[in-house]
Amino acid sequence: MPAYGFAHLRTRRHHPDVLEYLERIQGTLDPFHGRFVIHGPPAEVVEGTWSGSLVLIEFPDLTTARAWYASPAYQEILRLRTDHIEGDVLLVEGVGPHYDPRERSAKLRAEAGSPDDAPGA
Template sequence: MSAYGFAHLRSRRDHPDVLEYLERIQATLDPFHGRFVIHGPPAEVLEGDWPGSMVLIEFPGTAEARAWYASPAYQGILRLRTDHIDGDVLLIEGVGPDYDPRERAAKLRADGRARGASGA
């Protein structure tokens, strides 16, 4: 199952370190088969408020995503970004091609988690 590294980058300062980070990050992803799916364009906000931009990196699975993040190569460039860009970074496991949200709703109902609650 694919896993995704997701970053919500709220603020950034243009700095030479950030350019170096961008120049070096792909080499840290390659051994773990990571690839950019989304990389920072402004989002068209349809609901709510979204300050900043997003990055989405796909990996073959959570093991590869965790190994990439913990790798000496990535840890060696991480501060080039974090010293100049504020944001949140998450690791999220994807769903398979047969995913059906109705099955999730049924499980939540069976677990009693949907009492009077609304939302997705």
């Protein structure tokens, strides 16, 4: 199942360290088959508000995503970004190609008990 490294970068600075980070990150991703899916603006906000930029990196699975983040090569460049850009980074497992949100709903209903027991019912 694919996994993703998701970053919400609230501030952006074109500091020389950040530029070096950008020049070096792909070399840390290649051994883990990581690839950029989304990298920065522009983003069209259709609901709510959003500030900053978004980065989404795909990995073959969550174990591989964790291994990339913990790798010596990535840890070596991490401060180049974190010293200059404020943000949040998450690793999250994706869903498979046959994901059906109705199955998720059924599972949540079963966990909650009867519909009368559900919050807001």
